[in-house]
Each structure stands twice: as structure tokens, then as C-alpha cells.
Amino acid sequence: MSSERELFRTDDSLVQTETRDARMTGQGDRFNSKLREAFGSSPFILTKFDKFMNWVRGSSMFMLQFGIACCSIEMMHTYAVKHDLDRFHAGVPRASPRQADVMIVPGTIVSKFAPRMKRVYDQMPEPKFVVGMGSCTISGGPFQEGYNVVKGAEEVIPVDIHVPGCPPRPEALVYGVAKLQERIANGESSPVTVKPYELEQFGDLERDEIVDELASEIDEEDLVMRYNWADSP
Amino acid sequence: MSLQEESETPEIESGETELEALLDDLIVDRDDHMNAPAFVIRPDTVQETLGRLKEEAGYDHLSLVTAEEYPDRFESIYHLKKFDDPTDEVSIVVPTDSENPVSESAEPVFRTADWHEREAYDLVGIEYDDHPDLRRILLPETWQGHPMGLDYDQDRPQMVPLRENANPLQEDQRAESDSDTMFVNIGPHHPATHGVLHLETTLDGEQVVDVEPDIGYLHRNEEQMAQNGTYRHQIMPYPDRWDYISAGLLNEWAYARAAEDLADIEVPEYAQIIRTMGAELCRIAAHMLAVGTFALDIYGDFTAIFMYAIRDREEVQNILEDLTGQRLMFNYFRLGGVVWDLPEPREEFFESIREFVDGLPDRLEEYHDLITGNEILQMRTVGTGILPEEVAKNYGATGPVARGSGIDYDIRRDDPYGYYDELDWEVPVEDGCDNFSRLLVRLREVEESAKIIEQCVDLLEDWPEDERNIQANVPRTLRPEDDKEIYRTVEGAKGELGVYIRSDGTEKPGRFKIRSPCFSNLQTLPEMSNGEYIPDMIAALGSLDIVLGEVDR
Numbered sequence: 001m002s003s004e005r006e007l008f009r010t011d012d013s014l015v016q017t018e019t020r021d022a023r024m025t026g027q028g029d030r031f032n033s034k035l036r037e038a039f040g041s042s043p044f045i046l047t048k049f050d051k052f053m054n055w056v057r058g059s060s061m062f063m064l065q066f067g068i069a070c071c072s073i074e075m076m077h078t079y080a081v082k083h084d085l086d087r088f089h090a091g092v093p094r095a096s097p098r099q100a101d102v103m104i105v106p107g108t109i110v111s112k113f114a115p116r117m118k119r120v121y122d123q124m125p126e127p128k129f130v131v132g133m134g135s136c137t138i139s140g141g142p143f144q145e146g147y148n149v150v151k152g153a154e155e156v157i158p159v160d161i162h163v164p165g166c167p168p169r170p171e172a173l174v175y176g177v178a179k180l181q182e183r184i185a186n187g188e189s190s191p192v193t194v195k196p197y198e199l200e201q202f203g204d205l206e207r208d209e210i211v212d213e214l215a216s217e218i219d220e221e222d223l224v225m226r227y228n229w230a231d232s233p
Numbered sequence: 234m235s236l237q238e239e240s241e242t243p244e245i246e247s248g249e250t251e252l253e254a255l256l257d258d259l260i261v262d263r264d265d266h267m268n269a270p271a272f273v274i275r276p277d278t279v280q281e282t283l284g285r286l287k288e289e290a291g292y293d294h295l296s297l298v299t300a301e302e303y304p305d306r307f308e309s310i311y312h313l314k315k316f317d318d319p320t321d322e323v324s325i326v327v328p329t330d331s332e333n334p335v336s337e338s339a340e341p342v343f344r345t346a347d348w349h350e351r352e353a354y355d356l357v358g359i360e361y362d363d364h365p366d367l368r369r370i371l372l373p374e375t376w377q378g379h380p381m382g383l384d385y386d387q388d389r390p391q392m393v394p395l396r397e398n399a400n401p402l403q404e405d406q407r408a409e410s411d412s413d414t415m416f417v418n419i420g421p422h423h424p425a426t427h428g429v430l431h432l433e434t435t436l437d438g439e440q441v442v443d444v445e446p447d448i449g450y451l452h453r454n455e456e457q458m459a460q461n462g463t464y465r466h467q468i469m470p471y472p473d474r475w476d477y478i479s480a481g482l483l484n485e486w487a488y489a490r491a492a493e494d495l496a497d498i499e500v501p502e503y504a505q506i507i508r509t510m511g512a513e514l515c516r517i518a519a520h521m522l523a524v525g526t527f528a529l530d531i532y533g534d535f536t537a538i539f540m541y542a543i544r545d546r547e548e549v550q551n552i553l554e555d556l557t558g559q560r561l562m563f564n565y566f567r568l569g570g571v572v573w574d575l576p577e578p579r580e581e582f583f584e585s586i587r588e589f590v591d592g593l594p595d596r597l598e599e600y601h602d603l604i605t606g607n608e609i610l611q612m613r614t615v616g617t618g619i620l621p622e623e624v625a626k627n628y629g630a631t632g633p634v635a636r637g638s639g640i641d642y643d644i645r646r647d648d649p650y651g652y653y654d655e656l657d658w659e660v661p662v663e664d665g666c667d668n669f670s671r672l673l674v675r676l677r678e679v680e681e682s683a684k685i686i687e688q689c690v691d692l693l694e695d696w697p698e699d700e701r702n703i704q705a706n707v708p709r710t711l712r713p714e715d716d717k718e719i720y721r722t723v724e725g726a727k728g729e730l731g732v733y734i735r736s737d738g739t740e741k742p743g744r745f746k747i748r749s750p751c752f753s754n755l756q757t758l759p760e761m762s763n764g765e766y767i768p769d770m771i772a773a774l775g776s777l778d779i780v781l782g783e784v785d786r
Contacts, residue, residue: 065424066422067427067428067429068428068429068451069428069451069453069474069477069781069782070474070477070561070562070782072428073477073478073479073522073561074560074561076543077543077546077547077550080539080540080543080544081540081543081544081547082543082544082547095423095424097422107451108451108453110449110450110451110452110453111372111373111376111391111393112372112373112393112449112450112452113421113429113450113451114393115393115394115395116395116421116422116429116450117422119395120422142458142470142471142474143453143454143458145457145458145461146453146454146457146458147380147385147387147454147457148372148380148452148453148454149453149454166562167560167561167562169560199395202392202394210377210389210390210391210392211392213377214375214377214392217374217375218375218392218394222394222395222396223394223395224392224393224394224395225392225393225394225395226390226391226392226393227390227391227392227393228390229387229388229389229390229391230388230390
């Protein structure tokens with residue numbers, strides 16, 4: 001162990017001195033990187049702002065730290081050693097949705113959780129992207145016939161990339177994220193294929209049998225999500 | 234296994250006459266289950282009956298409450314055991330009429346009945362008299378109908394509100410009144426809740442006045458899925474998804490054990506050894522994640538301990554992938570054995586296991602250095618999250634949670650299955666009753682699991698080539714006799730994992746009920762954290778090591 005460490009030792013005293021000297025005199029080749037040389041004499045490049053921003057967005061993605069079910073275990077493995085999603089400019093899990101760009105939906109969504117997930121998605125700032133991880137976010141997966149299971153994440157929020165599997169291997173998730181980055185860098189926006197369910201005020205719903213039955217339990221101003229199970233795909 | 238049961242039969246019978254004498258005036262009828270004698274009682278004598286069984290006959294463990302609806306009646310079944318001897322079981326069957334399904338609550342006798350009866354009310358629709366807080370637990374409170382009932386229409390629209398939670402103690406937190414309490418929702422999306430758990434917490438300054446776990450955010454209808462599947466092949470994939478922290482084989486065993494006993498299938502010895510080895514590998518993987526996330530909860534340390542734990546899990550997962558073909562959802566057990574033999578070349582496979590097991594002592598040393606020997610962690614965990622033995626028993630806590638409270642209870646040893654009784658290992662018990670003890674129990678269990686694996690590898694290496702029988706002969710379609718009932722448990726990663734099956738003469742179960750250890754363990758959280766500081770509550774939650782997939786099923 002110690003002999004290996006010897007190999008990687010750099011003479012940092014020299015580096016520090018040079019950097020410090022360069023700072024003090026305003027001289028030095030601190031800004032003359034290889035990239036800078038490649039540009040030639042002009043320190044400017046011309047590009048479209050949108051293109052630049054897309055490149056930036058794709059290359060620095062903050063993921064929402066968000067675990068639902070089985071897939072979140074594989075997602076943790078993707079973040080951790082061996083697979084290390086960080087190598088692909090996408091490994092900073094943020095606990096708050098307000099700091100996140102990408103939401104990986106790792107698991108089965110059930111009726112009670114769907115409104116909460118919608119709320120978390122709404123709290124993320126634009127532009128935001130969603131990776132659906134696992135079969136459950138595609139169709140409900142093995143639990144599709146359950147009385148309580150939402151038949152895919154797209155019933156609730158728009159999804160950019162679907163990663164199939166039950167659960168997908170970490171490599172598959174990395175591939176999905178890489179594909180998302182590719183799309184973002186190319187400026188492709190996420191098509192909303194299904195109109196997402198809305199959280200609606202209870203008072204705004206059409207009066208029908210179910211609404212009448214619940215009128216005593218729910219306030220007019222309460223946000224509700226209505227599931228028409230028979231119409232679900 | 235069957236030998237053992239036969240030798241115990243006379244003992245149970247002598248116990249039965251005693252029980253009959255004890256409950257003489259209460260018993261209406263007999264309705265014996267395959268695992269235990271079952272007595273039918275009237276719905277207004279539940280407390281009396283269970284009280285007598287607990288106080289006078291020593292049945293101190295309410296393992297499970299099963300509720301189901303028949304065309305002519307509702308039925309609640311209380312499965313009772315003894316912590317001293319889990320093979321000594323008795324079931325109490327409480328039928329109620331279908332027009333007015335009201336039954337007396339068992340909550341005053343066993344605290345654990347609280348959540349079990351709420352679940353029965355939620356999914357089946359039986360009401361419990363004298364229950365302290367009978368409302369829905371898994372489904373949203375505005376749900377219409379009881380989905381495990383017979384006349385439930387699954388296609389009916391449902392409405393789910395997004396409620397802002399009201400402060401239960403005070404209307405406006407900024408009012409100039411003298412109250413200092415504050416209401417905080419922790420979860421369902423929160424990194425410290427290990428999934429989608431919602432804790433309704435009332436705080437006084439930094440101290441927890443009251444915490445109420447709100448579950449059901451991952452209620453995936455596992456019981457319905459199992460009832461829709463055929464015994465032979467269609468149920469086995471689902472247990473992997475109950476406790477999904479790599480504990481798949483342990484869960485599969487719970488179903489396999491119940492169904493094999495129900496259909497009277499004898500598993501070949503060779504397959505039992507493979508099962509035992511695979512299950513213990515799963516236990517190591519599951520405990521590693523428990524330790525890693527516990528450290529994450531205590532230190533917020535995402536760099537060292539968590540990554541070490543994941544590194545070791547990756548190694549276990551590689552071995553399990555070689556064995557089963559999948560990293561997480563193994564689907565490896567079959568009724569009557571396992572699906573295929575060990576991978577070829579066998580020497581290489583054994584070598585990889587030995588390498589892992591031999592390296593484990595050094596790693597555990599590392600964990601002890603980083604975690605248990607660390608003064609900061611000790612200050613955070615020693616003496617916090619106290620769960621006294623009696624309270625743990627009252628809540629039906631099992632697994633590392635019970636063993637951390639000094640309860641010497643392990644199904645692998647006390648109600649042996651598989652190959653465990655032939656091997657040499659110990660059950661680690663700590664009597665500190667705090668967060669630290671539960672952590673220690675997990676780390677010591679990893680050692681014991683490694684011992685078991687090593688012995689299994691020795692046995693498998695020397696197994697004669699022509700006797701490698703991995704599956705018993707099982708009929709293509711299993712149709713157990715009508716109206717046989719069985720409840721069997723195994724030691725899962727989190728505790729006593731049980732499955733109750735009632736056959737109805739078809740190739741699918743009539744009723745399939747899962748006894749989740751996490752469901753009972755999570756109930757103890759308020760006992761452990763009320764009055765403590767909020768970080769200690771988070772530590773207590775981490776030390777319970779719950780998996781929401783198993784809590785909610």
C-alpha cells in the first residue's frame with residue numbers, strides 16, 4: 001500500500017510556488033491551457049447561446065435523491081463505488097427538489113404516493129427532466145393488476161427516458177442517463193406523450209357519484225388526484 | 234424436518250387438552266390449522282381469551298392477525314406463539330357475521346394488534362370494538378370500499394387528496410400563545426426515512442413529543458398478487474420484492490416453507506444446503522446496507538462507511554448473480570428445491586465465495602474501527618432509542634430489533650428449517666436495548682452468517698456428483714386440498730417473516746397473508762423516540778432497519 005502511494009506523489013511545493021508567483025505578477029501561462037492553444041490567437045469562440053446552455057445542462061446534472069422501491073437499491077449502487085454515476089457528470093444527489101434538475105423515479109407508484117410525487121416534481125425548477133427507472137414506471141410492471149398501483153409514471157408526470165428492467169442493472173441506468181444527456185445536449189425537449197394527471201381542487205371537479213359521496217370528507221379547496229382505473233392503459 | 238414435527242406431536246397434544254381446559258367456557262368450536270390447534274371463539278370474548286392465553290399459558294407473541302371474508306362471514310385469526318418456543322403455537326379464530334362485522338379488539342392485551350387490526354379494517358372491512366384509533370392504514374383515508382373484500386370493484390374511480398397536515402396541538406404556530414410545539418412532516422420524500430415513510434412528528438424545541446408513522450406509500454397489493462398467481466411458478470417472483478434489500482432468497486424461503494408444508498413436498502438435502510448458503514449470503518448483503526445507511530443517518534457520511542458497505546454488497550451480489558442469474562430479484566427457489574445447480578466451473582465458484590468469506594474478518598475489523606469503536610457514534614447511539622424487553626415483546630418485535638433488546642429468539646434455531654440445525658453457529662444477543670445494541674447484533678450476525686456459509690461450502694464441495702438432487706418431484710399443477718390452513722415463518726433479514734395460506738381446492742391460494750417483521754418493528758418507533766431528541770429519533774429509525782416494501786407490502 002505504502003509503496004503504491006510513493007508513485008502518485010507529486011511535487012506540489014513547486015506547483016504552489018509557480019501559481020502564487022503567477023498570481024502576484026499577473027504573468028504566467030495559467031490561462032494558456034491546451035484548449036486555449038487549440039483555439040488559436042483569439043480568446044473568443046462563437047456559438048449559439050442555446051447550444052452552449054444545452055451543453056452545460058447535459059454536462060452537469062444534479063439528481064434528486066429520491067428512493068421509492070426496489071429500484072432505489074440499484075440506483076444507490078449506481079451512485080456508489082464501482083458504477084459511480086459521478087463519472088458521467090450526473091452524480092450529485094440533492095435532497096431538495098429545488099436544487100435538482102433530474103428526477104430518477106425508482107419504483108412502483110401507488111395511489112397514495114402519486115400526488116406527493118407530483119408535488120415534488122412541481123417543486124423542481126425548470127428545465128427539469130425525468131428518468132423512469134424500471135418496469136413499474138413504464139406500466140406498473142409486475143404489480144400492474146393491483147387495485148392500488150398507478151399504471152406507469154406517465155400517468156402522473158412526463159417522462160423523458162424509460163429504463164426497462166425489474167430492476168434495471170446499474171449499467172442500464174447509466175446508459176439511460178447518458179442517453180438523456182445526449183438528448184439534452186442536442187436540444188431535444190421532452191415530449192409529453194400522455195396528458196399528466198393534474199392535482200385539482202376538489203371544488204373544481206365535475207359532480208358525480210364519487211364526488212358526492214366524498215363531499216362531506218374533503219374540503220372544496222383540498223387538492224385531490226382522481227384515478228379512473230378503468231381508463232388506465 | 235418432518236421427523237422433528239412428528240416427535241413434537243405428542244407434546245402439542247398434551248398442551249391442547251390443557252388449553253381446552255383453560256379456555257373451556259370460551260371455546261365455541263375447533264377449526265385446526267396445519268401448524269397449530271385453532272379455537273373458535275365469540276367476537277366479544279377476544280380480550281378475555283387472549284388475556285388468559287398470554288398470562289396463564291405463556292403465549293406472549295402475537296405473530297399475526299389474518300382477516301378474511303367468506304361468503305357467509307368475516308373471520309379474524311390471531312396467530313399466537315411463545316417467545317421461548319415458537320413451535321408452540323395456537324390460533325384463535327373469531328368469526329363475525331357479514332352484515333355487521335364487529336369484533337372486540339385485542340389491542341389492550343397485545344399492543345401490536347393496533348396496526349394489524351387497522352390493516353384488517355382497511356383491506357377487509359372488519360371493525361374492531363374498543364380499538365384506540367381505528368382508521369385506514371395502508372390506503373388513503375378517502376378510499377371507497379375494502380379491496381380484499383369479496384364484492385370490491387377494482388375499476389371504480391378513486392379520489393386521493395393531498396392534505397396539508399394540520400398541527401394536532403395548535404392551530405397557528407405563530408400565535409402568541411404559550412405553546413411551543415411545532416408540527417413537522419418528515420417524508421414521504423426524505424432521505425432519512427429509508428424510502429417512502431411519512432412521520433408525523435410533533436416537536437417541543439428539539440425534543441420529540443409525539444411521532445406517528447404514516448405508512449402505505451408503497452402498498453403494492455402483494456397479497457392480491459399472490460392470490461392471483463398459481464402455487465407452482467407464479468407466486469415465487471413476488472417475495473423477492475417484499476424485502477428488496479437483497480434479501481430475496483430469505484423471503485422466497487418464507488413462501489417456499491409454507492407452500493411446501495401445505496402441499497407436503499420434501500426438499501432434497503442438497504437443495505437445502507444450497508438454499509441455506511444463498512439465504513445467508515442474502516443476509517450479509519441486507520445487513521451491510523443496514524449498517525451503511527445507519528452510518529449515513531448518524532454521521533451523514535456518504536463517503537467512507539456507506540461506500541465500504543456498498544463495496545461489500547457488490548461482492549455478495551456478484552456471487553449471488555453467479556448462483557441465480559440476477560443481482561437483486563433472484564427468483565431462484567422452486568417449490569421442492571432450487572431452479573438450477575451451482576454454476577460451472579464449481580471450483581471457481583467456491584473459490585469466489587471462500588475469498589469473500591475469508592476476507593470478511595478484516596473488513597469487519599474495519600467496520601468496527603469506523604463505526605462501533607468510534608466515540609462519536611457511541612455518544613450518539615449508546616443509551617438512545619431504548620426499547621425494553623417487555624415492550625418489544627408486547628409489540629411483537631423480532632429479528633435484530635428483538636435480539637438487541639435481550640430477547641433470545643431466532644426462528645432458524647428455535648423452529649429449524651433448511652439445514653440450519655446441522656450446522657454450528659450461534660445466535661448473537663445483546664441486552665443493551667439501545668441503538669448501539671441493534672447495530673452490534675447486525676455486525677455479529679454477519680460473522681455468524683459467514684460461518685454458516687463456510688460450512689455449507691465445505692459440504693457442497695464434498696457432495697457426491699451423482700447425488701446432486703436439486704428438486705423434488707413436484708406435480709405440474711399443485712392443488713392442495715380444500716380448506717387447509719397453514720402459517721409458517723422463517724427468519725428473514727429483519728425478523729420473523731411469515732406466510733399464511735388458506736387453500737381453496739384450486740391451483741391458486743384462497744387467502745395469502747404476509748407477516749412482515751418490519752410492520753411490527755416499525756410500531757415500536759414512538760416507544761423509542763418520544764421524549765428523545767430529533768436526531769435520536771432518526772437514529773432509532775435507522776436502527777430498526779425497515780424496508781417500506783415489506784412494511785406496506
